[in-house]
Amino acid sequence: MTRKAAIIGGGVIGGGWAARFLLNGWDVAIFDPDPEAKRKIGEVIDGARRSLPALYDRALPPEGSLSFHDGLDDAVAGANWVQESVPERLDLKHKVLAKLDQAAPVDAIIGSSTSGFKPSQLTAQGARAIVAHPFNPVYLLPLVELVGDRDQCAKADSILRDIGMRPLTLRKEIDAHIADRLLEAVWRECLWLVTDGIATTEEIDDAIRMGFGLRWAQMGIFETYRVAGGEAGMKHFMEQFGPALSWPWTKLMDVPEFTPELVDLIATQSDRQSGQMSIRQLERLRDDNLVGILRALRRNQAGAGKVIADHEAGFPPLPHSDQLIETVHRVVPSSWTDYNGHMNEAHYLEIGTQATDRMMEIVGAGPDYIARGKSYFTVENHISYLAEAKEGATLRVTTQVLAGEGKKMHLFHRIQNGETLVATMETMLLHVDLDSRRSCPPEGEVAEALAQLATRHTALPRPDQAGRHVGQRA
Ligand SMILES: NC(=O)C1=CN([C@@H]2O[C@H](COP(=O)(O)OP(=O)(O)OC[C@H]3O[C@@H](n4cnc5c(N)ncnc54)[C@H](O)[C@@H]3O)[C@@H](O)[C@H]2O)C=CC1
Numbered sequence: 326m327t328r329k330a331a332i333i334g335g336g337v338i339g340g341g342w343a344a345r346f347l348l349n350g351w352d353v354a355i356f357d358p359d360p361e362a363k364r365k366i367g368e369v370i371d372g373a374r375r376s377l378p379a380l381y382d383r384a385l386p387p388e389g390s391l392s393f394h395d396g397l398d399d400a401v402a403g404a405n406w407v408q409e410s411v412p413e414r415l416d417l418k419h420k421v422l423a424k425l426d427q428a429a430p431v432d433a434i435i436g437s438s439t440s441g442f443k444p445s446q447l448t449a450q451g452a453r454a455i456v457a458h459p460f461n462p463v464y465l466l467p468l469v470e471l472v473g474d475r476d477q478c479a480k481a482d483s484i485l486r487d488i489g490m491r492p493l494t495l496r497k498e499i500d501a502h503i504a505d506r507l508l509e510a511v512w513r514e515c516l517w518l519v520t521d522g523i524a525t526t527e528e529i530d531d532a533i534r535m536g537f538g539l540r541w542a543q544m545g546i547f548e549t550y551r552v553a554g555g556e557a558g559m560k561h562f563m564e565q566f567g568p569a570l571s572w573p574w575t576k577l578m579d580v581p582e583f584t585p586e587l588v589d590l591i592a593t594q595s596d597r598q599s600g601q602m603s604i605r606q607l608e609r610l611r612d613d614n615l616v617g618i619l620r621a622l623r624r625n626q627a628g629a630g631k632v633i634a635d636h637e638a639g640f641p642p643l644p645h646s647d648q649l650i651e652t653v654h655r656v657v658p659s660s661w662t663d664y665n666g667h668m669n670e671a672h673y674l675e676i677g678t679q680a681t682d683r684m685m686e687i688v689g690a691g692p693d694y695i696a697r698g699k700s701y702f703t704v705e706n707h708i709s710y711l712a713e714a715k716e717g718a719t720l721r722v723t724t725q726v727l728a729g730e731g732k733k734m735h736l737f738h739r740i741q742n743g744e745t746l747v748a749t750m751e752t753m754l755l756h757v758d759l760d761s762r763r764s765c766p767p768e769g770e771v772a773e774a775l776a777q778l779a780t781r782h783t784a785l786p787r788p789d790q791a792g793r794h795v796g797q798r799a
């Protein structure tokens with residue numbers, strides 16, 4: 326089914342929304358009067374293309390189509406989702422939302438990216454809209470705060486989960502929703518620390534990134550403080566640090582005056598800190614680091630990492646084709662490439678291992694079977710590197726069972742980029758009892774499923790590379 330998102334205002338946030346929808350298979354139509362919009366959005370989408378697929382072990386759906394429009398009416402025609410991301414001015418939001426209300430299909434969700442306005446303010450002149458407040462970069466960070474009409478928010482929740490996001494619906498509307506209230510409090514305190522000459526912008530950033538910032542990504546604040554209470558837990562933590570809340574640790578109630586001197590001071594310090602890098606270079610660095618953090622969180626099914634794992638679990642099953650089984654379909658992330666500008670040899674093993682894991686699931690030796698105490702161990706791998714694979718290439722692995730009798734599972738993985746065979750990996754596995762750590766025959770159902778596949782696959786031509794040793798010519 327084709328789904329279309331209309332993005333009204335394609336700056337930092339609108340560009341991020343466009344990338345999030347597009348890379349999840351939606352058609353995206355953009356209206357932004359800025360003559361530079363196409364170039365700027367193109368750069369944001371390029372950044373998303375090199376980072377978002379790296380979060381997944383499976384390929385995202387094929388990209389939708391991207392179009393730019395001279396008028397708002399044209400952009401929203403036939404849209405299922407309309408996202409307003411114009412500058413944060415209430416008069417402008419009212420003007421744009423009134424037009425959207427008229428032009429958008431009646432069943433389209435109209436979301437506003439507003440960081441601070443409440444839905445009652447946005448809809449005060451009669452236009453329909455909910456708040457759908459995302460976080461920068463929208464294509465990588467899952468959180469979206471939803472505020473407004475319950476039914477619309479529920480519908481929005483389901484759509485946003487489908488594009489890999491984590492909607493958080495607010496119980497009540499409030500200025501600046503939840504997250505920006507927290508950010509504002511920290512931001513205000515940071516400005517005081519600079520104004521009062523206590524710390525520079527860089528020292529404050531170090532105070533965050535070398536310490537509590539690392540904890541917040543995985544545990545938030547309450548869980549972090551629970552752990553900080555030691556064995557006595559949260560209650561002890563509250564008793565110990567509660568009194569400090571009324572000591573003069575913060576100046577949160579006051580805002581430092583934004584004098585030209587303060588603005589200059591902060592801008593100069595910030596230039597000294599990061600001015601040697603362009604914004605695009607900083608974005609690239611930020612995205613690479615976010616991918617690394619999110620991948621680590623995903624391994625432990627923690628926080629935003631679980632959102633990604635859950636999203637991927639909903640992808641449609643891989644098709645069986647060529648009589649062989651498609652075991653992997655994924656994009657080469659930039660983090661897999663090396664100093665030679667192509668996929669590093671170690672990741673051929675990684676992709677082959679993913680194919681083996683998938684084959685174990687297919688024969689019934691997946692996570693449940695392993696939890697019962699049986700599994701397969703790899704005893705030998707042979708990889709033949711046949712062609713280069715570059716960042717962004719979509720690789721497809723098909724697996725042939727060469728033998729599957731007794732304790733042995735003998736597999737042959739073909740790793741292809743389109744029609745090009747980029748590598749093969751031959752793998753021998755032995756079935757083991759995880760208690761005794763000794764090999765043993767698989768349980769009946771696994772043995773049978775494997776034997777059936779082996780019978781089907783040994784009727785197919787045996788791969789040329791099977792049984793190769795190092796140094797043998799192709
Ligand atoms: N920048 C951030 O970190 C975040 C911003 N937001 C919210 O997103 C919204 C947009 O902010 P940014 O993307 O940062 O601003 P921006 O200044 O980067 O982009 C705004 C875009 O809107 C376009 N525009 C202006 N008038 C328009 C109109 N009448 N119709 C269509 N397009 C129009 C401009 O040409 C510009 O490209 C604001 O409501 C902001 O509060 C939300 C989350 C984070």
Ligand SMILES: C[N+](C)(C)CC(=O)CC(=O)[O-]
Nearest residue numbers: 439440459460461505508
């Ligand atoms: C600064 N800001 C208020 C626009 C920030 C946000 O709204 C969310 C974010 O991405 O930090």
